[in-house]
Amino acid sequence: MATAVAIRVELELPAQASLWSDAWRRLRRNRFALISTIYLVLLVAVALVSTVWTPYRMSAIGVAQTYAPPSAAHLLGADSLGRDILSRLMVGSQVSLIVGVGTQILVLAVGVPIGLLAGYYRGWLDNVVTFVINVFYGIPDILVAMIMVFLLGPSLTNIIIAIVATRWMDMARLVRGQALSLREREFVEAGRASGARPFKMLFGHIMPNALGPIIVQATLGIPAAILFEAFLSFLGVGVQPPTPSWGSMANEGVLAIQYAPHIVLFPSIALSLTLMAFNFLGDGLRDALDPRSRR
Amino acid sequence: MFTRGTLIYIAQRIVLIGFTVLVVSSVVFLGIHRLPGDALFSERVRGTAYLVLLHHYGLDQPLYVQYWNFLVGVVTRGDLGESLVNRGLKITPLVVRELGVSAEVGGLALVFTIGLGMVLGVFAAVRQNTWLDYLLTTTSVIGYSMPNFVIAAFLIIVFGVWLGNVTGGTFYYQLGAWHGDIGQLWLPAFALGFPYASIVARLTRASMLEVIRQDYIRTARAKGLRESVILVRHSLRNALIPVITILAPLIIGIITGSVVIENFFGIPGLGKEFAQSILNRDYAIVIGVFTMYAALVGAANLLVDLAYVVIDPRIRY
Amino acid sequence: MPAPILQVRNLRTQFSTQDGLVTAVDGVSFDLYPGETLGIVGESGSGKSVTALSILRLVPEPGRIVGGQIMFRNDDLMNMSDEDVREIRGRDIAMIFQDPQSSLNPVLRIGFQIDEAMVAHGKSRTEAKARTLELLKRVRIPAAETRIKDFPHQLSGGMRQRAMIAMGLSNAPQILIADEPTTALDVTVQAQILELLGDLNRELGTAIIMITHNMGVVAGLCSRVIVMYAGQIVEQGPVDQIFEKPQHPYTWSLLRSIPRVDALRHERLRSIEGIAPDLLHPPKGCRFHPRCPFRIEKCYTDEPTLKEVAPDDLAACWVTMDRARREMGADDLVDIRPGAGSGVHKAQEA
Numbered sequence: 001m002a003t004a005v006a007i008r009v010e011l012e013l014p015a016q017a018s019l020w021s022d023a024w025r026r027l028r029r030n031r032f033a034l035i036s037t038i039y040l041v042l043l044v045a046v047a048l049v050s051t052v053w054t055p056y057r058m059s060a061i062g063v064a065q066t067y068a069p070p071s072a073a074h075l076l077g078a079d080s081l082g083r084d085i086l087s088r089l090m091v092g093s094q095v096s097l098i099v100g101v102g103t104q105i106l107v108l109a110v111g112v113p114i115g116l117l118a119g120y121y122r123g124w125l126d127n128v129v130t131f132v133i134n135v136f137y138g139i140p141d142i143l144v145a146m147i148m149v150f151l152l153g154p155s156l157t158n159i160i161i162a163i164v165a166t167r168w169m170d171m172a173r174l175v176r177g178q179a180l181s182l183r184e185r186e187f188v189e190a191g192r193a194s195g196a197r198p199f200k201m202l203f204g205h206i207m208p209n210a211l212g213p214i215i216v217q218a219t220l221g222i223p224a225a226i227l228f229e230a231f232l233s234f235l236g237v238g239v240q241p242p243t244p245s246w247g248s249m250a251n252e253g254v255l256a257i258q259y260a261p262h263i264v265l266f267p268s269i270a271l272s273l274t275l276m277a278f279n280f281l282g283d284g285l286r287d288a289l290d291p292r293s294r295r
Numbered sequence: 296m297f298t299r300g301t302l303i304y305i306a307q308r309i310v311l312i313g314f315t316v317l318v319v320s321s322v323v324f325l326g327i328h329r330l331p332g333d334a335l336f337s338e339r340v341r342g343t344a345y346l347v348l349l350h351h352y353g354l355d356q357p358l359y360v361q362y363w364n365f366l367v368g369v370v371t372r373g374d375l376g377e378s379l380v381n382r383g384l385k386i387t388p389l390v391v392r393e394l395g396v397s398a399e400v401g402g403l404a405l406v407f408t409i410g411l412g413m414v415l416g417v418f419a420a421v422r423q424n425t426w427l428d429y430l431l432t433t434t435s436v437i438g439y440s441m442p443n444f445v446i447a448a449f450l451i452i453v454f455g456v457w458l459g460n461v462t463g464g465t466f467y468y469q470l471g472a473w474h475g476d477i478g479q480l481w482l483p484a485f486a487l488g489f490p491y492a493s494i495v496a497r498l499t500r501a502s503m504l505e506v507i508r509q510d511y512i513r514t515a516r517a518k519g520l521r522e523s524v525i526l527v528r529h530s531l532r533n534a535l536i537p538v539i540t541i542l543a544p545l546i547i548g549i550i551t552g553s554v555v556i557e558n559f560f561g562i563p564g565l566g567k568e569f570a571q572s573i574l575n576r577d578y579a580i581v582i583g584v585f586t587m588y589a590a591l592v593g594a595a596n597l598l599v600d601l602a603y604v605v606i607d608p609r610i611r612y
Numbered sequence: 613m614p615a616p617i618l619q620v621r622n623l624r625t626q627f628s629t630q631d632g633l634v635t636a637v638d639g640v641s642f643d644l645y646p647g648e649t650l651g652i653v654g655e656s657g658s659g660k661s662v663t664a665l666s667i668l669r670l671v672p673e674p675g676r677i678v679g680g681q682i683m684f685r686n687d688d689l690m691n692m693s694d695e696d697v698r699e700i701r702g703r704d705i706a707m708i709f710q711d712p713q714s715s716l717n718p719v720l721r722i723g724f725q726i727d728e729a730m731v732a733h734g735k736s737r738t739e740a741k742a743r744t745l746e747l748l749k750r751v752r753i754p755a756a757e758t759r760i761k762d763f764p765h766q767l768s769g770g771m772r773q774r775a776m777i778a779m780g781l782s783n784a785p786q787i788l789i790a791d792e793p794t795t796a797l798d799v800t801v802q803a804q805i806l807e808l809l810g811d812l813n814r815e816l817g818t819a820i821i822m823i824t825h826n827m828g829v830v831a832g833l834c835s836r837v838i839v840m841y842a843g844q845i846v847e848q849g850p851v852d853q854i855f856e857k858p859q860h861p862y863t864w865s866l867l868r869s870i871p872r873v874d875a876l877r878h879e880r881l882r883s884i885e886g887i888a889p890d891l892l893h894p895p896k897g898c899r900f901h902p903r904c905p906f907r908i909e910k911c912y913t914d915e916p917t918l919k920e921v922a923p924d925d926l927a928a929c930w931v932t933m934d935r936a937r938r939e940m941g942a943d944d945l946v947d948i949r950p951g952a953g954s955g956v957h958k959a960q961e962a
Contacts, residue, residue, distance in 0.1 A: 032433070138315050138596070140588050142551045143569060147323065147581070150573050223440065230442055231555050235570050247442075254448060254559065261452050268445040275440040283436065510714040517670055517709075518729040518779065519702030532719055608719055608763045 023212075026288040033284025036277035043274060047097050050090035058091045059083065059242035067260040077262045080252060085266055088244035092267065095245045096274060099160060099229040100222035106164040108218060111171030116202045118172070119179025129176070133169045141166035142231060149237045156239055163228050167221070174217050178210035212289035220282035223275040230271055246271045300611060301604060305597070312593030317366070320586040324365055327578045328358060352379065352579075375583035380575050386583040390565065394587055397557065397564030401549050403480055404488035408545070412492040413538070416499025417531065423504060431496060438493025443552045444559050447486035454482065483560045487552050491545050498541060502534040509533070536607050543599040547592060616643035617786055617819060618667070618705075623680035625659075625666045634891045636662040636675070638843040641918075644787065647817045649810075651834035651851065653824060653866075657888050659843040660823045664789050667821075668707055669697050703733040706780040710792040712772035716764040722775050723748075723760035729782045740782075747778040751808060770801035774808065781812065791823045806833050827870055831855060839863045842889040842899040845918060849925035859927040861904045861936065865948065885949050898930065905945065905953040906936040912958050 027033055055075075056063050064071075064078035071077070076085040118129035148162040182188065183206065191205050207214075232238040233247030241248070246267040253264030349355045353364060368374040378384040419431040506512065507530055515525045554566035561567070565584055572580040603610050625637040637659045644650055652660045665671045667682055669689065682689040684705065689697060701707075709715040717725060723744050730740040748756035751774040764772055773793055780788050790809065794802040810833050813820050822834055830837050830851060838848040839862065847860040858864040865884045886903035889895060895902050901911040908931055916928040931954070936942040940953035951957045 032436075135315060135318070138589065138592055139319055140547060140550050140592055142554050143585055143588055146554075146569070146573060147326075147585075151326070227442055231444075231551075234442075234444055234555055235558055236574065237570075250444060250448065254444075257448060257451055258455070264448045265452070268442075268448055272437075272441045272445055275442070276437055279436050279440045510709060510711060511717040513670060513672070514709060514715045514776075514779075515717070515728075517668060517701055517707040518732060519698050519700070520728065520732050521698065524732070528720075529717055533717070606719065608721075609765055 023285075023288040027284055030284040030287065032280040033288075036280040036284070039273065039277045040281065043093055043277075044097065046090055047093040050087075050094060054084075054087035054090050056084035056087045058088045058244055067256060067263070069260070069262055076266050077260075079249070079263050080256060080260075085249075085263065088249060089246070089266060089270055092244045092246045092249060092270070093274075095156065095239055095243065096226045096229065096271075098156060099163070100226045100278070102160045103163045103167070103225040104218045104221045106160065107168050107171045107221060108214070110164065111168045112175050112207065112214065114168075115172040115175025115177075116179050116206060119176035120183050120202060120206060122180075126176075129172070133173055136166070136169050139166075142228070145228065145232060146235065146237050149232060154237060154240050156243075159229055159232060159238060162232075163225050167224065167228070170221065171214070171217055174213055175207075175210060178213060179206055182206050182209050216282055216286045216289065219278065219285055223278040223282075226271070226278075227275060298611060301601075305601070308597045308600070312590065312597065315593060316586060316589045317369070319589045320369065320582065321362070321366070323585050324362060324582050325358070327582060328361065348382075351382075352377065369586070375586060376579045378577055379579045380572075380577040386580055389580075390568070390583050390587045393563060393565045393568050393584075394591070396562065397553055397566060400480060400484055400487065400557070400562060400564060401553050403484035404491075404549050404553075405546065407484055408488035408491040408495055408549070409538075411488075412495025413499045413531075415492075416496040417503055417526070417534075419496070419500045420503035420507065420534075421526070428500075431500070435493040435497045438496075439490040441490060442555075443486045443490055444555050446489050447483065447556060447559055450482055450486060483556050483562060486559075487549060487556045490552075491548055494541065494545070495538060498538055499534060502537045503530060506530045506534045532606065536603075539599060539602050539606060542602065543596050546595040546599070550588065550591065550595075614646055617646050617684065618644035619681075619683040620644075620663075620667065621681045621683070623663065623666055623677070623682065625662050625671055625675060625677045627675040629674065629892075632892045635894075636843055636891060637666060638894075640680075640840070640843075640845055642838055642845065642848060644819055644821065646786070647813070647819055648836060649813055649820045649822065649834045651822045651824060651830035651837040652840060653827060653830055653837055654840035655825060655888060657842075657891065658840040660825075660840050661791055663840070664707065664791050664821065664823050667789065668701055668705060670701075670707070699733070702729050702780075702785070703783040704785050705787045705789065706783070706785040707789040707791065708773075708776045708780045708793055711796045712769065712776050713764070713796070715776060716772060718764055720763075721760070722762050722764060722767065726775065726779045726782055729779050733783050743782065744778070747782055748775070750781075750812075751775070751778045753778075769797050770804060773797060773801075773805055777805075777808065777812070781816065781818065784816065785818060787819045787821065789821045789823070792825070793822075794829060795824070795826075802829075803832075809833060827855075827866060839866070842894055843891065844899065844928065845926075846900065846929070847925070847927040848918070849922075853922075853925055857922065857925075857933070859921045859925055859932045859934065860900075860929050861906050861931070861933065862900050863927075864933050864936075864942070865903075865905075868948075882948065898928075901950075903950050905948045905950060906931045906933075906940055906942065907951055907956050908954055909956060909958070911956075 060083060062082035063084055064074050064082050066078065066080055066082045068074060068078040068082070074084050074086065076089065079085055079088070114129060118126045144166050145159075145162040148165065149158055152158040152161070179202075188201070188205060191201055196205070229238060229245065230247030230250070233245040234251045236248075236251070238248055239245045249267035250264050250271070253260070253262075253267065256263050346355070353361055356364075365376065368376065373387055375386040375390060378386060378389075415431055419428040422428055512525060512529055515529045520529075553564065554569060556562070557564045557566035558570050565587060568580065569584045569588075572578075572584065620643075621641045623637050623640045624635065627634045627636055640659070640663055642650075652663065654660045662671060662675070666677050667689070669677065671677060677690065680690065684700070689700070692700075716722070723741070726744040726747060727737065727740040730743060731737060735743070745756055745760060748760060753759050753771055753774050759767070759771070764775075767775065776793075780790075793809075794805050797805065806829060809820060809822075812818065820833070822829065824830060834851050836849065837851045837854055839846050839854075839860065841862050847854065847858065847863045854863060855867065858867055862884075869882050869884060884903055889899055889902070896915075897913045898904070898907070898911040898916050901907045904911065910930045914930070916930050918926045918928045921927045921929070921932045921934070933942060936953055942953055945953055
């Protein structure tokens, strides 16, 4: 009878250089992405705070003189109805963030499975999906969204649905492309050979490898959605008053642009900064996750 | 260049576009007609007058009959019907005229986008890693992060309010004239195109950087060609290929953006008509404009695919 | 002996990389005579391609020519203006490259690309077109009249290379530099291209500098050969003589490593031991000493210079194969590991 003697070997394992730790390192060095993240964290904080407190009530009319320029009492001035712009801007951030993130969550839920199925199984399923995607691409999204919101009613939910309905194809097309190329790789063959079930193949093997581009697409999809919502609100088919959206605030401000430019300026700046932050972050992620980038 | 295969491809695509337009149009038509509420119903018109109106528009007929008439009208006569709000106003000529206006502004924006974008992109690529290059890559992100109405508002503040240069907040567009006045059009076109100019600039830069490293550029230099010739004839033409790839989404983006810009500036184009009709509940016009847009997008996609054939001889259908 | 048309003296070309300064070409000197075929042979990283590019001042960033003279027709190319060098390129000195697939512009027709070379140097469009047709026939492209309108992707690899040769010769240059023109081609096509180059050399009197890593190519085409290692010339001389009696151990090892058809089955393939030298920190003394079977103490410390070690044969070596054959039994050596012949093994000083 042999007695196994356990020998403890102290191994000095080198630090794991996985794709994610590498990417994280690169991302941290990207100054723009860093600043953007800080800004976005602050923005979320503002949005959260605004759910319980704002300097003035967002729909309170006439708390200041109409068209009042920025002052000590109203840091960003007042709009055409005397409402405090800062308060409305804070609440508006909720709208933008909800739309931005909400649409992308749904886009992921819809686009990723469709893309995976189409790309992995190919055949008639892929043909159908590609055809549908191409048809959707042939329709100008803003027009459809306008009609949809108008028909369904201008609520935040409907806006999100309309945006998702017109932009899900971007994610689906990306994921399909990823699935198409990944399915040729050896690990897929290995998985199939070891009898993995289709669900596991798709979500356990293929999707994790496509995660990088998916994350980038989703991150860049947020500003696109926010922009879309701003367009809709600007055209009058967005969230209805009294809920402020940066887009509708800008719309209201255009009329007074000659003598009270601050009304259009501040929501415009908020929009621009937020979109910029997300874009820089998305760009940074894309560069960080691209194994061929040379920085 | 345009081989028999290509011509067949064009024919196929036109058929496909026509089909898609009809399908899209039908969906909108049927969707809208199922709406509760009534475009025609207003305080002023009641009783027999209302019934007469209903009959005039054929709205008293069953849905499938209406749909059939619509289809036949569109396919055979190109007739998109009549406005529900302004009786007697034929939609097709209205929409065609407005298409011209939108196309003008959009076209100007496109030329500007591609022109400025490519020039800046080439410049940045040729002067890589200098302050100019760095400046461009950063501002381009800012450029496409600003909504076009923000750019428009900003321009109006600078040029209209501070410099007192431009005709106020709305634009007086001469109807009936063959084309608009550049003096008025440049501002909306600039606002419309600027975000995309940034994207084009970035893409051109990246593309040029890759092309410059190619072996055939080295060959061109070894032949003793002038740098300017190498730049334009050899580098630029190859660098254009990826730019054409984004041309289709770019055109669609300009079409989308034009809806906002036209409403902002009061330009009487398709976008303004669309928004107005939705708010007015003039569904006939909504359907008409929508159909026109679908055709426009289809045509734009086809043109882009053909542009590929012109630029890259390796592509043949 | 007529005067040389090209005289390269002490050429030095460096690349500033992230890790430091790499001297790819370190003090290279040679002459080229009218109408001759000169081969430059060496492994990857020996500096042969960079030498060729330096002659026409085509070295890409981050490379720079930092020293030396390139005398062409009594003018130093290094002192000429960019515009003057541009005139010489393609007209008096032409260059063709390794991969004709990537070296030709994919969106322009073949005929146009050849016309271009001539139009850039003063010919009219019509003249150029006529001559292009002639050239394509000269390089033996079948159905030249239709081929002239083709795009590069429509031609086979061999035809593309012929088109490149036509482009190179279009202005009847005095020198044609060919940078590994056959490496990317099939073996049978290789032979055809080499034959073509040889014929053109004889018919037109164009001097050819052939860059290659393949000794067989040199044997087939060239009358003189330069052997490069780690950015320096280690041996140069007439091809027949060098092949028969190489004096530098590197040349000797190279020739020995060519597998022979008549070799016995069980004989091991003979390769040169060791790895290619690190150009960032080249070995002290003779750069080949870490891999040389015949090194002596002096090789570790003193850098040898090119000397005439046999009639017409210049080599940079302290030992030379004559001595290695006499004293170290080089011909009978089976084991050719570093130091195997001389028995000298010193630790490399850090």
